[in-house]
Amino acid sequence: QSVLTQPPSVSGAPGQRVTISCIGTSSNIGAGYDVHWYQQLPGTAPKLLIFGNNNRPSGVPDRFSVSKSGTSASLAISGLQAEDEADYYCQSYDRGLSGWVFGGGTKLTV
Amino acid sequence: EVQLVESGGGLVQPGGSLRLSCAASGFTFSSFNMNWVRQAPGKGLEWVSYISSSSSAIYYTDSVKGRFTISRDNAKDSLYLQMNSLTDEDTAVYYCARESQRTGYLADYWGQGTLVAVSS
Numbered sequence: 001q002s003v004l005t006q007p008p009s010v011s012g013a014p015g016q017r018v019t020i021s022c023i024g025t026s027s028n029i030g031a032g033y034d035v036h037w038y039q040q041l042p043g044t045a046p047k048l049l050i051f052g053n054n055n056r057p058s059g060v061p062d063r064f065s066v067s068k069s070g071t072s073a074s075l076a077i078s079g080l081q082a083e084d085e086a087d088y089y090c091q092s093y094d095r096g097l098s099g100w101v102f103g104g105g106t107k108l109t110v
Numbered sequence: 111e112v113q114l115v116e117s118g119g120g121l122v123q124p125g126g127s128l129r130l131s132c133a134a135s136g137f138t139f140s141s142f143n144m145n146w147v148r149q150a151p152g153k154g155l156e157w158v159s160y161i162s163s164s165s166s167a168i169y170y171t172d173s174v175k176g177r178f179t180i181s182r183d184n185a186k187d188s189l190y191l192q193m194n195s196l197t198d199e200d201t202a203v204y205y206c207a208r209e210s211q212r213t214g215y216l217a218d219y220w221g222q223g224t225l226v227a228v229s230s
Binding site: 002033034036038044045046047048051052055057089091092093097098099100101102103104105 | 171216
């Protein structure tokens with residue numbers, strides 16, 4: 001059971017927009033800690049996708065955006081492309097656990 | 111180019127031990143906090159352990175406390191995870207991950223992972 005809660009799967013047609021939610025608690029997201037998102041392509045290591053308030057590492061398109069409110073956050077992907085098909089994980093810090101916490105991951109099907 | 115290369119994984123019997131290593135290059139290893147994160151087959155990511163840049167602060171997830179020991183050798187640009195009393199629930203790909211200096215509390219680089227399989 002992951003500390004952060006994500007839907008197991010989402011899907012969308014090419015060009016459409018999808019969102020992935022991430023629900024936490026008052027010990028992590030609700031405590032003000034930033035939420036970060038990782039993309040994991042099949043058979044590869046996770047890669048940082050977007051962090052904090054819509055900060056993207058070099059090479060990540062602005063089709064990816066995030067929002068945060070209270071104890072939850074969400075990742076939005078617009079203009080879906082086949083290459084976006086992957087697992088997406090949200091992550092934050094938990095002050096009670098003194099460590100990183102992850103969502104269970106969401107499989108995106110395009 | 112930042113590189114993190116894990117090694118030391120393999121097949122081990124329940125109750126056995128393994129020592130994972132992570133060789134870092136392309137950055138000043140001694141300036142960065144490091145973490146181990148694991149992923150059981152077909153499952154999500156799970157944070158395992160954290161060590162600060164100077165080894166002054168160390169944390170573990172509850173399920174590995176007393177069994178796993180994280181350490182680092184800044185002179186060798188290497189991170190380690192000593193795993194004892196292994197159970198089948200420890201079967202996973204183990205990733206070393208660098209914590210971002212800019213933001214903190216996130217992994218800005220990951221290794222490719224090393225598979226630990228606990229089975230009789």
